[in-house]
Amino acid sequence: MARGAVTCLIIFVVICGFLNVKGQKDIILLNEDNWTDMLKDEWMVEFYAPWCPACKGLQDTWKQFAAWGIDMGIKVGQVDVTASPGLSGRFMVTALPTIFHVLNGEFRQYKGSRDKESFMSFVVEKKWQQVEPVPYWKSPNSVQMSIVSTFFKLSQTLRLIHTKLMEDFGLPTWGSYLIFAIATIILGALLGLVLVCLIDLIYPPKQPIIITTEKRKLKESDDELGDEDIKDDLLDDAEVSDQEKSKSNPSSPNARKRKSRRAD
């Protein structure tokens, strides 16, 4: 009797396991590295987290929908946001589970009821046409969303480091925060330095060069002035002697020459 029950139980578990494996095969798992697969063909992708009860409730339905999708040429995917935090940033996932319909790189959020029939009619009857696609400026495959995704990944990494510091090294919370604060200040200073160097490279400081050349010019003209002063002095001497000469001879050629020179 007991043996029979155990056998039944084992068979039950094996069948469940088989169904489970089959279901997992139907759902295509996507992560940070291969999410771009959904940019070709038609997809329905669910964003979920293992801890989210609503996601667990949807799981069986989603598996059945995935099995149906294979026959219909629709790909049914799943993204674990805890394993791919960058993707939740990229798709701006704010509630779980979130479902997106993707066709030719156009993203539409599915907001209908979460049962198999609704999913199927959304695809078969092309109900997605009534839904506005995600605008280009926050499209998940845009550059700016890649940046957002990077920040999400970074924040996840920082949180992991924070947890590690607290749990593995027994640091108190404030100690971890202190380390982050110091790291932030140092990083900020380094970033500022790099920025200043970059700006210097792109816009080299022209001001000091201009000043030095101007100074040199000034200096040169000073020298010239000095020379002219000396020449003037010499001329003055000559003039005096010329005037003395012209007193005696008013039609002296020297005097006329000097007058024309002044007119210049």
Ligand SMILES: *[C@@H]1O[C@H](CO)[C@@H](O)[C@H](O)[C@H]1NC(C)=O
């Ligand atoms: C994406 O990568 C994950 C983890 O390596 C893998 O389990 C999944 O099958 C991959 N999906 C596709 C579509 O290649």
